[in-house]
Amino acid sequence: MKKFLPVFLALVMLVSMTAVAAASEVVEILYLSSTILETPEGQYEAELIEKFNAEHPDIKVTVEGCAANDLNTKLVAMATANQLPAFVMGNETTMSALVDMDMVVPIEDLLDEEYIAGFVPANLAAYQIGDKHYGIPMFGGAQGIIYRKDVFEEKGLTEPKTWDEFVEVCKALTGDGKYGITLVGTKNSSGASRFQPIIHNFGCDEFYQDENGKWQTDIGSQKFTDALRAFTDLDVTYHVVPAGVVETGYPEAVALFTSGQASMIITGSNAIGAITTQVPELKGKLASMPNIPVERCVSMAGGFGFFVTTKDPAQQAAAVEYIKYFINTENSLNYAELTGRPPVRTEAMQSERVANMPEMAGFLKALENIWVSPTIEGYSEINDILGEAYQSVFTGQATVEEASARAGERAQAICDWANE
């Protein structure tokens, strides 16, 4: 027995070491996602990660969820605690904060030129600061308006082309307990991001750099005041919006739309997935159009990107592997059909399957004129500035002029801060 004991122990050691060596070859990467908590995106993404892990035994992706409105807050908190995951999803505001903290790896360091050239230019442009791109587009999208095609046909209405026509359409759709449009009036990114297309189309640039490189703002200008008036008049003057606009967040607005209480909603294309998941009978009854043109017709990039934050080359490679898997033609088209979030690769966008999504037509048109968000330090305060402005008018706390002036003061403070 004694003879075999050393042999047995040596075998045990060998097996243990092999197991340790095998385990150490698996690169584990943590991914922070907001869509993982959403429906129908969450289930799809969880299944995709499971499938990816099965197909890639050397990589293990684990995902942590965070509500979309809390994403930036959580990321900043994690970054300040030096606990960032390997990669995260987010929008331009996220990127601005991460770049400011030097926490994100430029995609030029992760992907080759040929692969980068395969992105839809509008999607890629949203993640550019200087001559570098910091986000790998995850899904595309633009802001626009989803409307009930069947209700429009029933009332003999067509897509409005001017703001005045838009107001008339809203009025025509209002009556018998139903309203023309549901607005997201909460004071957060959900609300502000749906007001921003209005001010942009009224010709207002939130922040821009003049010829001397100094930051300037149009917030508080006559154009901003006009946009604020037009937006708030929908509720205050024309009463074409369901009650409780300042309490109406994105989920409530979708619920008002799906229940038939409102026939239009300002949103991104992702709402198509949310609406048809909640009420499948609405499939085929939806259509979309770009936001109403006034001085111009632009749209914010409504998509999200992946930001690789790990400095470890093995983790970077593993993160890129997963990201490429997520946005490959087949997976991104499946995702688009399910969620209404368009692909970001040119090859996928040219697929017939995209052409067979008629409810996306307005958003795809809006993608042609993307307004790129400024990268000014302190930009994330814009949600509160705009939220305070429209809420104070909706509630009668301030006149349009007063609210516009107050927003202008706050925006100017950001410029002064950035110009210091």
Added chain:
Amino acid sequence: MSSTRAPGVSLRRLRQHGTTAVFILPAVLTLAVLLLYPFFYGIYISFFRTNLVNKWKYVGLDNYVRAFTDPTMYASLLVTLKFTVFVVLGHFVLGIGLALLLNKEIRGRTFFRAVLVLPWLFPEVVVANLWKFIFNATSGLFNSALMAVGLLSEPMSWLGSVDYALGCVIFVCIWKGYPLVMIQILAGLQSISHDLYEAAIIDGANRRQSFRYVTLPGLRPTLIVTLILDTVWWFKHVTMIWMLTNGGPGSVTNTISIEIYKQAFEYQNQYGYSAALAVIVFLICVVIGVLQRKVLTRDE
């Protein structure tokens, strides 16, 4: 005498002190790590313009100067003052009233004690979501009930109304917090000796006089502690206000704690300013505590 006993006594004392130190060390370390470090770190960053990662610009007292010249801070403090006064008042009125009732020999006392404590047991997030749903303009129970009895002709946006939002938030916070005051007062009431009431009755005191001259003095230590704790707790409250209104509509429910939260986590690179506001709030809470204690112990 002492010189002959000194070495033995010193050694014993040293051992005793050493043992004591070993026992209190974990608590001291925990306090230092969890309370003192964040506290002093907060004060430290209030002198910087920073993103807490790679930008640290020393700005001296600039953040404090900015705070004291910013009308938003005064507006937020005013909202906080209104909020705190009404919430604490509500807690004490309800808490004392219910404690007095539950201190009597009534049928089902145990049941009522259990039920009335329930709001305190629910997490704040649950309470906020529950009342948000109840107050919802289009599908809320409150509007449905008022419309059913004919008190409202069309839905009302309670949490979206400049006139009612703060009132609704105060109501929810009173509902959530009164059980703590009730339990403290009830415990205080039960610690008052019945002999004192009997003596008061023998001296010819009526119920009101018994309450004034026996109950209230007997409750004074409990009242002081509860009042200070409750005031400071609600002065710096964030969760339910944030979940119910996000500080809106406009800035109607934008308390100073909400402003601090927004400056730190909603805006970019404002940690220093946010920390300066937090230091100011800390000082205000200290002043409130000292003043309350002085006023309430004046007659002792």
